[in-house]
Amino acid sequence: MPDYVIQRSKRRSISLTVRPDGMVIVKAPLNVPVRTIDGFVESKKNWISSVLERNADRIVLKESVPYSLAELSEKTKSRIDDFMLNYPGKMPNAIKVRPRKSVWGTCNSKGTISINSFAGALPDELFEYIMIHELSHLEVLNHNKYFWNLVSYYLPDWKERRTKLRRYSIDI
Numbered sequence: 376m377p378d379y380v381i382q383r384s385k386r387r388s389i390s391l392t393v394r395p396d397g398m399v400i401v402k403a404p405l406n407v408p409v410r411t412i413d414g415f416v417e418s419k420k421n422w423i424s425s426v427l428e429r430n431a432d433r434i435v436l437k438e439s440v441p442y443s444l445a446e447l448s449e450k451t452k453s454r455i456d457d458f459m460l461n462y463p464g465k466m467p468n469a470i471k472v473r474p475r476k477s478v479w480g481t482c483n484s485k486g487t488i489s490i491n492s493f494a495g496a497l498p499d500e501l502f503e504y505i506m507i508h509e510l511s512h513l514e515v516l517n518h519n520k521y522f523w524n525l526v527s528y529y530l531p532d533w534k535e536r537r538t539k540l541r542r543y544s545i546d547i
């Protein structure tokens with residue numbers, strides 16, 4: 376059975392979570408005996424191992440490891456500038472850099488692109504994918520086939536890049 380930590384409180388049911396660092400947390404009512412909790416964890420052991428396996432591939436980007444948020448934003452801005460020097464397509468009206476928890480970039484109908492401050496910490500191929508994705512939205516605002524055709528024009532391997540990008544998460 377996996378190791379776990381019990382957090383008891385005035386609650387009615389038992390719940391189980393696996394934290395990104397791999398710690399298994401069981402939240403339980405005050406009066407439930409440990410053997411009941413053991414049984415509960417045992418019954419979930421396959422699910423727990425699948426979550427742990429998935430987590431093993433995950434890369435969590437954090438502020439201050441290795442850069443502070445301000446440094447990250449600067450780095451991201453200069454990567455964007457470098458990227459735009461060679462970009463031959465339609466130009467945005469503005470590119471903003473903002474820390475976001477779960478979105479790498481956005482593009483609105485006014486032609487303003489917003490890029491996550493943490494994007495500058497990604498490998499080149501993933502940074503490029505985010506840029507091409509958002510810049511392509513200047514032509515096609517939704518994710519229809521014309522949009523993906525345009526992305527493919529610049530990055531024929533965009534699907535692989537998108538899959539790799541999904542391994543990354545942001546902790547802010």
Ligand SMILES: [Zn+2]
Pocket residue numbers: 508512518
């Ligand atoms: Zn999009």
